[in-house]
Structure formats: structure tokens, C-alpha cells
Amino acid sequence: MFSNLTKQPTDKIMAMMGKFKADPRVGKIDLGVGVYKNAEGITPVMRAVKAAEHKLWEEQQSKAYVGLVGDPAYADAMISLVLGEAVSRDKIAAAATPGGTGAVRQAFEMIKMANPEARVFVSDPTWPNHISILGYLGIEAVSYRYFNSETRGVDFAGMQEDLEGLKPGDVVLLHGCCHNPTGANLTLDQWQLVIDQLNAKGAIPMIDIAYQGFGDGLEEDAQATRLVASSVPECLIAASCSKNFGIYRERTGLLLAVAQDADLQALTQDNLSSLNRLNYSFPPDHGARVVTMILNDDALRADWKAELEAVRLEMLALREQLAGELKRLSNSDRFDFIGRHRGMFSLLGTTPDMVEVLRANNAVYMVPDSRMNIAGLDTATVPILAKAIIDAGI
Ligand SMILES: Cc1ncc(COP(=O)(O)O)c(C=O)c1O
Helix, strand or coil: CHHHCCCCCCCHHHHHHHHHHHCCCCCCEECCCCCCCCCCCCCCCCHHHHHHHHHHHHHCCCCCCCCCCCCHHHHHHHHHHHHCCCCCHHHEEEEEECHHHHHHHHHHHHHHHHCCCCCEEEEECCCHHHHHHHHHHCCCEEEEECECCCCCCECHHHHHHHHCCCCCCCEEEEECCCCCCCCCCCCHHHHHHHHHHHHHHCCEEEEEECCCCCCCCCCHHHHHHHHHHHHCCCEEEEEECCCCCCCHHHCCEEEEEECCCHHHHHHHHHHHHHHHHHHCCCCCCHHHHHHHHHHCCHHHHHHHHHHHHHHHHHHHHHHHHHHHHHHHHHCCCCCCHHHHCCCCEEECCCCHHHHHHHHHHHCEECCCCCEEEHHHCCCCHHHHHHHHHHHCCC
């Protein structure tokens, strides 16, 4: 049986991680993998997470199953974090999932269950796993223009033009904040125009929000998602706690479905439970419980918010330092976009060949599409990267 299997395409990010590990050069710089790293190159356990885990260790009396969609307290806490008061609770169905990836996967499965004809429109570029999962599930992915390779901002006119091809029932996948891989984001006015266009076309938005708190702030980063959820009849939201709580390996995510009314909410909730049952029965609990404890405890929440804000400001400072250094070395403002991008990533907008030059000559690793993880830098490596970029003639 196993001989019938064919070799799967290698995930480019995983392949690059392997190459980085094997590189013996001292001072090599990893801007590839999408995890936050502090100035010491460590992905730390956040203080509030440690404190909550400690409390949990002392207080937890049982590890029996919780429920098919996880603890309702987790859903409630996350709904407040992501949606605030934007949508009335009786319209929201929710299911805990293994990470944001699990939420994305369950959302796609639900789209297929509800409408096998639906196509999913994805930004070009997008997080590659979106396209891989859609392909695996046999859902047609249609890409819409998103990144303007001249300005390195959003190609909004191109995006709108491509969304004109939507048919009723199609789904449009949007990144709630901190677009991965580009770092370029829509303004709130542009979000409103997209919402109007989707409503006019009868298309359904799906928001992937994996970096809330990494861009302009915890509340600011949720604004677009809240605007969408309160302005459309139905939408899906895949949220991840991996980055903003630093609990990557705990696999903590949540899928939300905003339904038109309470009856459809009940039907949707029933289907979310069933999907969890079919795929893995019960979602992981540890990370979700820690998140719930943090969000529901004033002191832990305040400490978490402070640490997250420090992380955000540190990444912003690195962006500004890099943009400034490149301005100085290039004697031009062509790299100013790095300061305008938000989140962990910026797409440098160069070719895979140039990315290879940076790797070969300077031991700088980025994804072949030229996505840089800004958090992989520190104040000492920023000038090294800037010089490498200029030396390569980018
Ligand atoms: C856009 C986007 N969505 C979802 C995820 C999923 O994150 P996780 O499954 O680690 O929670 C990521 C992580 O890289 C991402 O960048």
C-alpha cells in the first residue's frame, strides 16, 4: 500500500529551516521561520503564560475530556478579544481548534459542506498553507491581486478589479491584520469598500487573524475584523493564539462563524461540533485554558498586554532602524515601505535568485519569495542585513 504513495512537495519554509540549521557559518541570520524571537534570539514563554501554567498545575484536578468544541469559557474570552461587542453573541458559533491552522482547515471543510461549488479567493501572495489545504480538500482557489511590487503596498485597484469576478456564494479569504507574507495592509476605508463589494456580489468573507497585537495594537488590529463581522450577513473567522500568546506548540486556535440569526447559529454550531468530532474529537485544551485564565484575570491580562505591547514596539523599532539604514546606504527612499508595513513580516519584493545571493554571500536566510521575519533581527544584525541587501544590488 505505502508504495502507492508519491513524494509530497517540500514546504519551502521547512526546507529553509533545515538549510539554516546545517549552515556552519557563525553570525548566520534567520529571517525565515515565522516565530517571534527576542534580542537574544529566543522565543520566550510569556510571563503571564508561565504564571497561568503554574496556577493550572496547582489547581487542575482532572484531565478528562472537556467538550467537542472546547471549553465555552475559552470561546467567550476569545470572542471578546477578537470581536469585542461588534456582533451579538447569539449569532456566533465557535469551536476550539488545534492552532490557527486547525481553524483554517475546519473553515474550509465547513465551506465545502455548505456549498461544494464555492470557490475561495485568496490574495496573491498569501500564506502558502492556505493554498495547500484548499488544494488538498479539492476546493478551487482563485487568486486576487494584492501586492504592488513597485510600491510594496496593496494593489487596491487590482484587488477590486479581481473581486469583480466573484459569484454569489464564493468566499474571500482576507488577513485580519499583519498580512502574511507581505506586511502590507488595507486601510479601514479600503476594508469598507471590500465589504461593500462582497455584499453586492453575495460573497462571504473569511478572515484569518493570526497576529492580533503585532501590528498597531491589540484593539487596532481587530478593527477590520470587527467591521467585517458587523457589516455582512455571514462570515468565518479563524483566530490563532500561537503568536500573540507565544504558545506556538500548544496548538491553540478558534474558529468563529457569524450567522444571520440565532437559528442559523444553532445549525452552524452543530456542524462545527460534528466537524471537530470527525477530525480529532476533542481539540487541545492546555493552551486554550491558559489563554482563558489570562484573559479572565485582571492582573494576568494586564501583564500579558504589557509584554505583547513591548514585543510589538520592539518589532516596530527594528523596522524603523532597517528602513533608516537602507535609506542611508541607498541614498533613496525606496525601502521606506519596510517602516510602513506591519506585523512580523515584510516582503522585500525581490527574486528567489537574489534571496539565494543573500544566503550564499551573507548567510542571511529568508523565504524564497523574499519574506523577511523582522523579529529575526536585532539592533546589531540590522546594519549587516542592510549592507547585504545593498551589496546584492537589490
Ligand atoms: C496567516 C496565518 N494563518 C494561520 C497561521 C496558523 O498559525 P498556527 O496554526 O501556528 O496557530 C499562520 C501561522 O504562520 C499564519 O501566518
